[in-house]
Amino acid sequence: MERSFFLTSMNSLKSNLTMKKILLLFICCVSAQWAAAQGKVTFSPLTFTAEDEVTITLDVTGTPLAGANDVYIWAFSNDGVGGGKDASTNGQWAASSEDGKMTKTGTNIFTFKFTATTLFGQSPAELINFGFLGKSKDGSKQTPDYKPFKFDPLVFTASQFRMFPAKLDYTDMATVYFHQDLATTVNLQRMTNVKVNLSFYNEAGDPVGSKQGIATVKESAILFSYSFIPDRVITIPAGIKLGKFSYQFTGTVKDANGLDVPTSGPVTEVVYTVFN
Amino acid sequence: MKRIQYILFSICILSIWSCKPEEFAPIGEPQNVVKSIQGTWGLTKVTQIDQDATTKGFPYKQLDITSVYPYTDLALAFLGDAQGNPGTFTITSGNSPKIADLTSGNWTVDDAKAPTIISLKNGAVTNSLTIGSYISLKSGKLIIKKGKKLNGKVILSYQYEFTKK
Numbered sequence: 001m002e003r004s005f006f007l008t009s010m011n012s013l014k015s016n017l018t019m020k021k022i023l024l025l026f027i028c029c030v031s032a033q034w035a036a037a038q039g040k041v042t043f044s045p046l047t048f049t050a051e052d053e054v055t056i057t058l059d060v061t062g063t064p065l066a067g068a069n070d071v072y073i074w075a076f077s078n079d080g081v082g083g084g085k086d087a088s089t090n091g092q093w094a095a096s097s098e099d100g101k102m103t104k105t106g107t108n109i110f111t112f113k114f115t116a117t118t119l120f121g122q123s124p125a126e127l128i129n130f131g132f133l134g135k136s137k138d139g140s141k142q143t144p145d146y147k148p149f150k151f152d153p154l155v156f157t158a159s160q161f162r163m164f165p166a167k168l169d170y171t172d173m174a175t176v177y178f179h180q181d182l183a184t185t186v187n188l189q190r191m192t193n194v195k196v197n198l199s200f201y202n203e204a205g206d207p208v209g210s211k212q213g214i215a216t217v218k219e220s221a222i223l224f225s226y227s228f229i230p231d232r233v234i235t236i237p238a239g240i241k242l243g244k245f246s247y248q249f250t251g252t253v254k255d256a257n258g259l260d261v262p263t264s265g266p267v268t269e270v271v272y273t274v275f276n
Numbered sequence: 277m278k279r280i281q282y283i284l285f286s287i288c289i290l291s292i293w294s295c296k297p298e299e300f301a302p303i304g305e306p307q308n309v310v311k312s313i314q315g316t317w318g319l320t321k322v323t324q325i326d327q328d329a330t331t332k333g334f335p336y337k338q339l340d341i342t343s344v345y346p347y348t349d350l351a352l353a354f355l356g357d358a359q360g361n362p363g364t365f366t367i368t369s370g371n372s373p374k375i376a377d378l379t380s381g382n383w384t385v386d387d388a389k390a391p392t393i394i395s396l397k398n399g400a401v402t403n404s405l406t407i408g409s410y411i412s413l414k415s416g417k418l419i420i421k422k423g424k425k426l427n428g429k430v431i432l433s434y435q436y437e438f439t440k441k
Contacts, residue, residue: 045427
């Protein structure tokens with residue numbers, strides 16, 4: 001009786017495992033198909049401001065527009081942040097403007113050159129991000145939305161955390177700042193004994209090393225900083241390139257009894273630029 | 277009326293007759309920049325410049341990072357022949373962060389009379405450095421700049437100030 005129960009249980013377990021494998025395979029297949037059906041977007045240059053001339057390259061492979069000879073762009077600004085506008089080249093959904101026709105450069109590959117301030121008729125200060133999709137002229141076929149793509153800022157905005165320089169690679173000196181006068185929470189405004197935590201990640205996003213509780217430089221009563229080159233903070237294994245790092249300012253505040261209580265700010269992530 | 281005409285004519289003749297080529301003092305021997313670069317130099321100042329912030333007029337444009345790490349340990353030697361032609365170089369970093377991928381090799385310039393680029397070469401590896409002001413060379417200072425580009429645009433640069441040893 002016991003042996004029979006054991007065999008039944010084992011069969012059930014095996015069946016469950018097989019089902020799980022099938023389900024996993026199914027999910028993988030569906031995910032791969034979904035990813036392929038999204039098309040692919042690249043930009044030249046990789047980063048740009050609202051005043052730069054940008055070339056979008058859209059690969060419509062796997063989308064309803066695959067095999068099409070004519071693809072029209074339908075672009076829009078400031079997705080999800082308010083103050084958005086349709087591109088001047090959009091035309092009507094059922095009759096795209098010829099100005100929005102993308103240039104076919106290969107099978108399923110289309111390009112479109114634009115300057116955001118001209119395309120959307122908005123100032124650099126107004127433009128935060130944009131999105132677009134590819135469509136047939138009559139709107140009967142379309143790709144998914146590709147969004148949001150952020151513009152590099154043209155206007156400086158002061159904030160509680162800052163990094164210098166704004167773009168750098170992992171061999172460069174980075175300086176992270178905490179402007180306490182701009183702190184957005186009471187704890188950060190009152191924080192003393194300010195330290196910083198650093199964590200480094202490889203290009204795949206996996207952790208490479210970290211260092212906690214590094215003493216900061218008090219540049220003034222309201223400004224704390226820490227300058228570093230990653231290989232002086234952690235040991236980077238040979239052949240590993242860093243893809244990003246994160247920093248977090250920490251410290252202490254006094255509780256109701258006058259005792260020090262640990263507190264910390266949010267973790268800020270910085271992606272390293274690949275200079276070319 | 278005729279008298280005035282004669283006077284004006286005389287003034288014109290005298291003005292033309294008084295013209296003569298002006299002699300300028302000799303400007304001296306031309307500066308041999310390449311020869312001035314030769315020698316051993318100690319790094320005294322490192323400035324990091326956010327070129328993108330400079331272009332956009334942002335408030336934080338550059339930072340003196342000399343004291344963050346022992347940059348002043350670094351010494352750079354440019355050797356050449358008696359005629360001033362470039363030869364070999366060595367970079368001794370000590371505990372300073374690296375300023376180039378190479379530590380030794382040969383150096384060349386893009387223009388023997390008015391160089392702007394120093395190329396450091398060892399095997400297949402080449403590093404390019406931009407020469408700053410020539411005037412500072414006369415006072416024993418060598419200013420070298422290194423830029424990092426993104427899509428052809430310099431986004432970040434370093435200015436290294438050396439003093440002749």
